[in-house]
Amino acid sequence: MPISVTTSKTCLSLVFALALSAHAAEAPKVSAARTPAEAGLTDIRTLVPDIAEDLRYAGPDNFTGAVVDGYRAPRCFLRTAAADALARVERALRTDGYALRIWDCYRPARAVAAFVRWAGDLSDTSTKAAHYPNLGKDALLGEYIAPVSGHSRGATVDLTLMRCRAGRCVPLDMGTDFDFFDPRAHTDDPGIDAAQRANRQRLVRAMAAQGFVNYPQEWWHYSLPAAAAADTLYDVPVE
Template sequence: MAFTHLYSVSKSMAFVSVALLGAASVNATPQEDKRSEFVDVGALLPNAMLDIRYFGHHNFVGKPIEGYNAPKCLLHTSAANALKKVQNAAQIEGLGLKIFDCYRPQRAVNHFVRWVNDLEDTRTKAEFYPNLGKDQLLGDYIAAKSGHSRGSTIDLTLVDSKGKELDMGSPFDMFDTLSNTDDSRISPSQKANRYKLKQLMTDAGFAPYSMEWWHFTYQPQAYPATYFDFVVE
């Protein structure tokens, strides 16, 4: 009787332990479960150039951004496969891709918001927002929630056969109307370069963002209402 009782208790405790473990797994890691659907674009597209700005110091904050533990481009599988089509089409024309940013953890977005609210820190103004006050950046340029955190948005440009960036009329992450795709101040050749990038991207299913010539989002987005926060590593 004692053995039977102990066996029953042991079996019950094991069942409870498994149940609790399963509940913890379901409740604690829903985003991590989706992490397996993201791919390393650098491995998928070895010919693409990576200049992951938020991993280093050359960005509008002026230092590495939280959540970027490696200089990698991560994208949801659907967006990554579409980007492969872009690269193939670009190579036919003797061009290549240079990637600045892909998936962006929510903690990185939070870092941006803290920076933009620190009005005394203007170290990068001359390069990244020369014609705007820092208090004008929140909203159109820096948002509290970013489409990048969904894994379907990418920032990139085109390079020639020697790896030189095509002249787009403004650098990546320049917060100014000059970066609007159709800004009237850019030259015909600069506009042609922007439209070449836009055409390659839209042909593969990416939607442009008119305020930033480098910014595109694959449609439909795999997780249009989710903002992931796992780190880039």
């Protein structure tokens, strides 16, 4: 017999609640830190004052369509070792006529919880065309949106690469935009063209030179494992 929308939502909530319960025993703790300094976080602009930022979750231009809980200002914080490493990436790129543009850095745990709530609201599909045109929203929890994010450990960054000439920097064609929930965003997706693949690999090489590791499902996502708080998440607001 047909399943009602209400029943479907209830089932989804139950399944997700069970998944969270199963995960709870091994979930990292949330730090009691309440300021960036207490969490060992550094604003990247204290190291590279003119680095390009387009911090999407501090405004409505993101997959939720709204400012995300925990983002009170468009600032990029990272644990100090990760910020230092990212600054070195930027300086090396500039010598070759390239530069970074940052979309997200440290992410408060409350923001991750807001993503999960958004993903569970199957009635809101206002950003589907831009962010998940080929998937149902019920497919986003798991591979694309998880209840625990490495960003909350302070050593993960989402970014892209720009080509700079005569003082003007233009983002390279990477094949998709940021937070495009689709296999096409996989770093080695076979469907992208040769130029897009070369651009993604240039970014991989630049980041890897300073120890950053790419998440293969998202070409824009990089972490520096040595700088992360392995068993701790942070919930300091970005402000």
